[in-house]
Amino acid sequence: MPDYPTLAARLTGQPDLYTALMGLGPAELAPLLAACDADVAARLQSVDQRLLRAILRAGAGGEAVTGAGALRDHLATVDVAPMFAPAIMDGPSIALPTAGQIADMPAFSDRAFDTWFTAQNVPYGIGLYGEHRHVYATPQFADRASVERRTVHMGIDVFAPAGTPVHAPLAGVVRSVVYNADPLDYGHTLILQHDGPAPFYTLYGHMGATLSGLCAVGDRVTPGQIIAHFGDWHENGGWAPHLHFQVMSTMLDQNDGNFFGVGHKGLWPVWSQICPDPNLILRLDAGRFL
Structure with missing residues (x-):
């Protein structure tokens, strides 16, 4: 004891x-x-009590999320449908790191980004999973348990024009369709629940207002089905049009149609089990992130 x-x-x-x-x-x-x-x-x-329990499990040498390894193995082998048409792998794309590697790239929250991205003459831009982003410095990315803000991006971003359709990669059931209205939040947000070794979830953030006409809670979706469209600035939380795509092995105690999109750098061994790499589903080659 x-x-x-x-x-x-x-x-x-x-x-x-x-x-x-x-x-x-x-x-x-x-x-x-x-x-x-x-x-x-x-x-x-x-703060989220299930997050605290995950931290304690990891600190004791166990999996932060029971079955996290089994989920990664499942996602690496399950059949998935392309989320975009044309598929990202069928043409050019550009990686969009945010730490100054592209000197003239405006911030994703700067409306000048649209003009800059159009000038790159590629259909898709890719924002990185596991990237430390300085933009997440506002109080909404902090809590009372720590002085460390959540700054590490737990999804993959796909940039393309507003209205771009998003196709379901896997069969699932609609868990929530919500408008998260805070500045720099997700705007219109879809969360699907999927079967695997245990139930897991995918999140589609920064979508357009068409979402509520495409999906309702309890609907079953099939691979390849159009489930959302990219939202424009006024409906997606105040960002350049893009999809924030994220996988969750657990919803923790988050049951209001939202979920943490960034995690603490100091807790990355825990957060990376809660939200494994979405490229397990997107399946882009490593060069797409360079």
Whole structure:
């Protein structure tokens, strides 16, 4: 039996409770919270409780998400339909890293990006999974449990003109169709649930207002079916038209039609199990990200 008062004492005064939790070793969340002082308990209770349990499991040497490895194996071998027509792999594309590698590229949230992207004369631009992005510096990407903001991108972005159709890569059921209205949020957002070794989920963010006419909660979708269109600036959260495509091995405690699109760099071993690489489904060759 862990010595919970001693473990709880190690959390007192810690500015980054997530990292501190990772260092505790085997522990269960409920008795740990009961042993914490009021400030630490309130900070921990203010964030996603299943995320905290995933951190504790990883810190104890287990999988942060039970079955995360089995899901990666499943996604690497399951048949998938192309999400775009023409398929990205059938023509040129350009990688769009955000750390200054392309000196004249405007930010994705700058309307000048549209003109710049059109001038590249390629049908698709690719934003990177696992990339640290400085744009996520506003308070909505922070919480009380840590001084570290969530800055590591957990999806793959595909840039193309507003109105571009998105096709379902896998069979699934519509879990949610929601408009997330905060600035720099997803705008119109679709989440599908899929069968695998355990249920898993895909998220389609920054979509157009046509979404609600294409999908309703409980609908079954088939591979290749048009499920959404790229949204324009006024309907997609305030971004250049693109799809944010993300895979989730668990929805954690997020049940309102939204999900974290970026994670903490210091928790990447956990977040990368919660949200594995979407290229397991997109299946673009490595050169598309360079």
